[in-house]
Amino acid sequence: MSPEAKLKELGIELPPAPKPVGAYVTWVRTGNLVTTSGQLPWEGGVMRYPGRLGAEVDTEAGYRAARIAGLNALAQLKAAVGSLDRVKRIVRLEGYVHCTQEFRGHPRVLDGCSDLLVSAFGDRGLHTRIALGIYAMPLEACVQLVVWAEVED
Amino acid sequence: MSPEAKLKELGIELPPAPKPVGAYVTWVRTGNLVTTSGQLPWEGGVMRYPGRLGAEVDTEAGYRAARIAGLNALAQLKAAVGSLDRVKRIVRLEGYVHCTQEFRGHPRVLDGCSDLLVSAFGDRGLHTRIALGIYAMPLEACVQLVVWAEVED
Amino acid sequence: MSPEAKLKELGIELPPAPKPVGAYVTWVRTGNLVTTSGQLPWEGGVMRYPGRLGAEVDTEAGYRAARIAGLNALAQLKAAVGSLDRVKRIVRLEGYVHCTQEFRGHPRVLDGCSDLLVSAFGDRGLHTRIALGIYAMPLEACVQLVVWAEVED
Numbered sequence: 001m002s003p004e005a006k007l008k009e010l011g012i013e014l015p016p017a018p019k020p021v022g023a024y025v026t027w028v029r030t031g032n033l034v035t036t037s038g039q040l041p042w043e044g045g046v047m048r049y050p051g052r053l054g055a056e057v058d059t060e061a062g063y064r065a066a067r068i069a070g071l072n073a074l075a076q077l078k079a080a081v082g083s084l085d086r087v088k089r090i091v092r093l094e095g096y097v098h099c100t101q102e103f104r105g106h107p108r109v110l111d112g113c114s115d116l117l118v119s120a121f122g123d124r125g126l127h128t129r130i131a132l133g134i135y136a137m138p139l140e141a142c143v144q145l146v147v148w149a150e151v152e153d
Numbered sequence: 154m155s156p157e158a159k160l161k162e163l164g165i166e167l168p169p170a171p172k173p174v175g176a177y178v179t180w181v182r183t184g185n186l187v188t189t190s191g192q193l194p195w196e197g198g199v200m201r202y203p204g205r206l207g208a209e210v211d212t213e214a215g216y217r218a219a220r221i222a223g224l225n226a227l228a229q230l231k232a233a234v235g236s237l238d239r240v241k242r243i244v245r246l247e248g249y250v251h252c253t254q255e256f257r258g259h260p261r262v263l264d265g266c267s268d269l270l271v272s273a274f275g276d277r278g279l280h281t282r283i284a285l286g287i288y289a290m291p292l293e294a295c296v297q298l299v300v301w302a303e304v305e306d
Numbered sequence: 307m308s309p310e311a312k313l314k315e316l317g318i319e320l321p322p323a324p325k326p327v328g329a330y331v332t333w334v335r336t337g338n339l340v341t342t343s344g345q346l347p348w349e350g351g352v353m354r355y356p357g358r359l360g361a362e363v364d365t366e367a368g369y370r371a372a373r374i375a376g377l378n379a380l381a382q383l384k385a386a387v388g389s390l391d392r393v394k395r396i397v398r399l400e401g402y403v404h405c406t407q408e409f410r411g412h413p414r415v416l417d418g419c420s421d422l423l424v425s426a427f428g429d430r431g432l433h434t435r436i437a438l439g440i441y442a443m444p445l446e447a448c449v450q451l452v453v454w455a456e457v458e459d
Binding site (some may be wrong): 191 | 337398399410413416420438441
């Protein structure tokens with residue numbers, strides 16, 4: 001089943017690809033690699049779950065925020081290559097989690113995006129990951145994510 | 154107009170490429186990709202605007218620091234491929250901003266480098282970007298930047 | 307001398323490649339690039355030197371932790387391509403150092419991995435590097451490292 005059909009089956013609608021908040025673009029393709037700009041949990045023009053994990057945002061809200069930011073990343077990949085069918089492999093997920101100094105639930109939060117990627121792409125969605133607890137975040141976002149993907153010729 | 158002629162027209166002189174501060178190198182080429190090490194706002198051997206955005210460094214000084222670090226990144230790209238004419242596309246800017254917990258001006262600060270890249274390269278200078286607020290920075294730098302570029306065969 | 311023979315000569319044994327701590331994989335190959343997930347200082351199933359540089363962990367312990375995480379990264383590269391002989395070049399080291407706000411010894415800490423890479427690979431081990439002081443880290447690790455490598459066809 002194609003990734004987009006799979007998402008539809010799961011009741012997930014791909015959002016429009018969010019616009020940049022500065023003098024840059026939201027994706028670039030170089031050879032067979034596509035990389036996105038930092039994706040935030042924008043949903044219908046609203047920043048969802050603003051604040052810090054461990055304080056204003058609990059871990060399950062963080063999981064949902066990572067899923068929303070991940071959907072935005074998928075929208076960027078689709079914008080880059082026309083269809084998610086042309087994504088051969090998700091290569092890397094950079095997971096930046098805005099949090100308190102004591103917070104240690106980064107892996108669970110980021111699984112919100114990782115689980116989405118595997119739901120959509122199956123084994124082709126398995127990716128490498130970094131997970132960092134960030135001190136200060138633009139726009140008070142609770143997560144910022146970057147996805148790198150290998151795409152078809 | 155070539156990127157180097159464009160910079161000259163803008164009255165911008167490309168600095169010598171800064172040396173590393175550890176057991177590493179300042180750029181690597183792999184295939185048609187060049188990536189730099191973290192670039193700091195060194196200018197004439199002096200670290201410009203040391204400290205944190207939101208405390209010792211104001212947003213416009215941060216913008217200038219990001220521009221200086223960006224010039225150093227361009228110097229690394231030139232060292233890698235001989236001439237900026239051989240840069241086909243700026244792929245990615247990693248923007249690490251040393252700041253207070255409350256600071257939210259990361260996009261404006263990083264536009265200091267993004268604007269430079271677009272001034273030099275036009276549409277080929279449009280890049281993806283991440284923007285993170287960093288807790289502690291080597292050498293008390295206010296910004297650290299990495300540039301990835303696609304270069305000609 | 308091959309990298310693995312060189313490591314043996316130095317009395318260094320490559321550990322088994324650590325498993326992921328979430329819904330992801332520990333390495334991905336795309337074209338001739340291999341990138342790892344964030345590597346932590348696991349040694350024999352134990353997280354070595356947990357805590358923050360500048361507080362619970364001193365700089366030389368941080369150096370040793372970066373070397374241990376670096377060995378885990380080499381184990382991932384070997385898992386990816388079968389033998390370290392097939393690594394043509396180390397491209398990039400991402401160095402995330404869990405630390406106090408005042409800590410400035412990031413370069414020395416990360417040399418623990420950089421020195422290992424050059425010991426194993428010689429000039430082919432010279433890499434670009436970023437060095438960031440991180441606010442909160444999964445599993446209380448004192449360092450998290452990512453290695454990117456170019457590998458043979």
